Amino acid sequence: MLAFERREKILSTLYSDKKVFVAPLASTFNVTEETIRRDLEKLEREGVVTRNYGGATLNERTSEDLPYQTRNTINLEEKRVIAQLVPPLIKDGSSIMADTSSTVYEALQVLQQSKDHLTIITNSVSILQDFAFSSFDVFSTGGSLRKNSRSLVGPSAIRSVQQYNVDAAVVSCKGISMTQGIMDTNEPEADLKQYMQNQARQVILLVDHTKFGAVSLVKTFPFEQVDCLVTNKKPAEEWLDFFGQHGIDIIFPS
Amino acid sequence: MLAFERREKILSTLYSDKKVFVAPLASTFNVTEETIRRDLEKLEREGVVTRNYGGATLNERTSEDLPYQTRNTINLEEKRVIAQLVPPLIKDGSSIMADTSSTVYEALQVLQQSKDHLTIITNSVSILQDFAFSSFDVFSTGGSLRKNSRSLVGPSAIRSVQQYNVDAAVVSCKGISMTQGIMDTNEPEADLKQYMQNQARQVILLVDHTKFGAVSLVKTFPFEQVDCLVTNKKPAEEWLDFFGQHGIDIIFPS
């Protein structure tokens, strides 16, 4: 048995048991404990494990092996809380429009584990990239590639969106305000979002608590179009009243 | 046994066992360990394996690593030779259709360094991904995401391609034959390629020497449509005659 094989086996033990011990490893591989220690030392240098007295434990997922989107996401915890609330709203086999937001991305990651089959129509390059090997049917809107946000926008994307009628549009935004409505930072994406909303039987808006009352550049679509709003903590009473008046189902962790 | 045969056998061992060892390979092929090491070195340069002390392991596609296209490419050296020949064919400021092939991907990498501004229309997710921060204007065709090749295909992609008229289509294929024409392995991509060719003033075909005489499943478009063919080594005389008869400029390293 070669050194790298042994280290691979140690790693696979680590993945299943989360921890390993020097002495038993030494006897199973018929090498001295010194050798095992050196193996663990190497794995530690690579950042895979943390050594401790008598053995080593697996490092939980470092940010390196997470997908691009998740790596660069701020307020990731809040977004994951929201993502966990989405599956009950979506029926198996549904068709969904998804925008470029990281909250929607995380929601799709959760849906991937809880649904057998979904059809996703998106203008997000990250979703195309990371769900290429999923069980989803994925369609791209096409369009002009908008730098820095890796979204596809423009007239071509809009025409494309209009071809589809879907069960739900799952979208996010940059800010919501009772007087100004639902807002985004840039025109092309806000524009496209409006068309997405238009083609969907049900509109699900995902917004974390930092978006409440935040004002942003461009208005997208009015609250009347929203069927369901998912957020990460219970909003203030006036917001609950406001959503009630507009017939919006509001969902937050109990 | 020829060198490339040996490397192919090593590769097939790798695909079944995930790893190989220097010493046993040397004895089964009756060559020195030096030779095996050089084989593995070459495979490592191509991004197929990772070498370790005493052997090498197959690189698994974790799907999250960045240069997916490049890692997955075999004969990368040949493709890069071809890529180097492309810039003189493209004028600064041109618009280009690019397909999903790894040769075209490499050509775009080279163009990025030698041209100020280009407009790229593509059905490749990898290109969207990796050129999002380039100086190119990138447009996606949209369409249905084809798993495993990460290409966008289908009627929606075709409609989209027909919207554009470009200076050049830069495409590759799986095989060319004097009797069968230009061929590909799958229908959706072959189909789209035909429409790409149709919208371009100039059609540039990139093919490495392994494609000559190779027969594949689906015919794409006839040789009459090709304006320029770029390859990595001088083709046989009969091919040169053949290209001459069809008015195709042939380009290879001098």
Added chain:
DNA sequence: ATGTTATGCTCGCTTTTGAACGAAGAGAAA
């Protein structure tokens, strides 16, 4: 003929491993 590629061979360097021994840590006993 000339250049390129594949291969083998040699030599010095690096990696791996085991063995030995003192240092450091953990847990039980005082």
Added chain:
DNA sequence: TTTCTCTTCGTTCAAAAGCGAGCATAACAT
């Protein structure tokens, strides 16, 4: 808490295996 004992660790040395660079040779292509 302090001390004692046993285990575990780190360091060092030496031997063995693997490796890379350079050179020479043969086959092949141009």
